[in-house]
Amino acid sequence: MNKIRLLCLFGGVSEEHEVSLSSARSVLSVLRRERYELLVVGVTREGKWLLYEGGAENLTPDSWQNHTAGEVIFSPARGQEGPLLLLEGGTVRRLPVDVVFPIMHGRNCEDGCLQGLFALSGVPFVGSGCLASALAMDKASTKMILKNHGIAQAAALAVDLSEYRRRPERVVMAASALGFPLFVKPSASGSSRGVSRVESPEGLAAALEEAFLYGRRVLIEEFVAGAEVELAVLGNDDPVVSVPGEIVPGSEFYDYDTKYRKDTASYYIPARVSPGAFATLQKTALKIYRILNCRGLARVDFFVEGERVIFNEINTLPGFTSISMYPKLMEAVGVPYPELIDRLLSLALEEGAGR
Ligand SMILES: Nc1ncnc2c1ncn2[C@@H]1O[C@H](COP(=O)(O)OP(=O)(O)O)[C@@H](O)[C@H]1O
Ligand SMILES: [Mg+2]
Structure with a gap:
């Protein structure tokens, strides 16, 4: 061969x-x-x-x-x-x-x-094509599309830099209407770069300036108090979904340092959620994967509050060390890391050049 x-x-x-x-x-x-x-x-x-x-x-x-x-x-x-x-x-x-x-x-x-x-x-x-990748990278676009499909998510306001520079007071007013605490994040970044939790209107300006360092569009989101849960999806036309995995950051939120520098976070695979929420998570992750027309792989992230499942974000090329969540989740459903790599490459070859 x-x-x-x-x-x-x-x-x-x-x-x-x-x-x-x-x-x-x-x-x-x-x-x-x-x-x-x-x-x-x-x-x-x-x-x-x-x-x-x-x-x-x-x-x-x-x-x-x-x-x-x-x-x-x-x-x-x-x-x-x-x-x-x-x-x-x-x-x-x-x-x-x-x-x-x-x-x-x-x-x-x-x-x-x-x-x-x-x-x-x-x-x-390996991975999704141009459009799915672009849509999934931009949180404001992803949320807009998924909203049309009735996927539950945190209320959010997308703000462009030019708009903020012209009328900062309007942005502060509209953001405050969502209620505090708030999350401010770049629409298209990752690894929690530029993400802040804001407790009061006075904190908004600094958080917005920080987020705008990573792009011209920023999301201001209502705070979701639920557990953080992630699922791995693998496949092209007939994707499979993993069990949900749960992250407990052990810090204010799952920021860059908690992800990569500290060891305060704990992980639970499978997530400690009700059987109902478990099933809803799997169904919703697959639905989102299909709506966005993902290929190969994606990690779909949610918050869970009791039986409520709230979409947070999707990553089409998620962290991929052998101890990252995506490979760990696939391992938990019977796909060890070396085999996962083979599967992804087969899926890429099966997909071929015709995208
Ligand atoms: N609306 C929110 N409510 C509560 N926590 C949030 C919210 N948005 C983000 N977070 C926290 O910030 C972290 C990073 O935000 P996320 O939207 O996942 O961006 P990134 O693409 O950088 O991972 C999340 O893992 C979570 O801990
Ligand atoms: Mg994230």
Whole structure:
């Protein structure tokens, strides 16, 4: 059997660059080399694409760039024998690729930009296409669409930077009408970057300025007191859903430090919810996956208050270290991490270039 020529991408011009390095480290350390002929490309924070020749152990923020073999470009042109162009002095070497696994998160990586490039090139890739990726990345857009389908969610106000600069007092008034505490978050970021809990009108300006650092549109949301619960969905036309997993942050909320730097959080798989809520969560996660036309994988996040299930957000390229929630949830329903990677690559190949 011929090996599958797999291109793994990590890094990216994204607030979640470092998270991606952790995800990629995990994937590279378990990938079945007998099955895949591996090419690895790291994208620097500045957006330079470099062919990576180090192992999983060298894939750290400080050292990965010392293990690279030159600059590469991924070409959008079709019909060439290799879309990955290695620039060697004055010459160009084409490297063939059968499938791409973007092990990356957030802006420029999970938001349809990269997916557009792969779609143009005609090379199959892991995860959702351009539109689903773009919609899922933008919380205001996701919420608008899901509202039309009757999916319960926190009341929210989307505010654009220009609008806020013109009439800040109006925004403060409209936000206050939602009642305090409030959550303020960038519409399109991740890893809790720019997210704040606001206790009173006086705190709004600082929270909005912080959120606007990550994009021109911000969401102001009513506070939901429920348990935080996440589900993993895997598949194309017949997706499967995991059991819900529960996160107890052990801090004010599930912020960046709680996610990646501290160990106050506790996790419960399955989540400690009623059988009714359990079933509603699974049904709703699948429904959302279908509404947005996701492919491959997504993690769908909710709050649960008793029997009420309230949608929070969806991630089309969720954190993917071996101990991240998505792989843990799939493991809990019988898909171990190395097999999960194989399944995702098969789904990408099955989906093919026709998106
Ligand atoms: N409306 C809300 N009510 C209560 N907590 C919230 C709300 N929105 C966000 N949070 C808290 O902030 C965290 C990060 O917000 P989230 O919307 O998930 O953004 P991100 O995409 O950065 O993960 C959540 O995991 C949760 O702890
Ligand atoms: Mg989140």
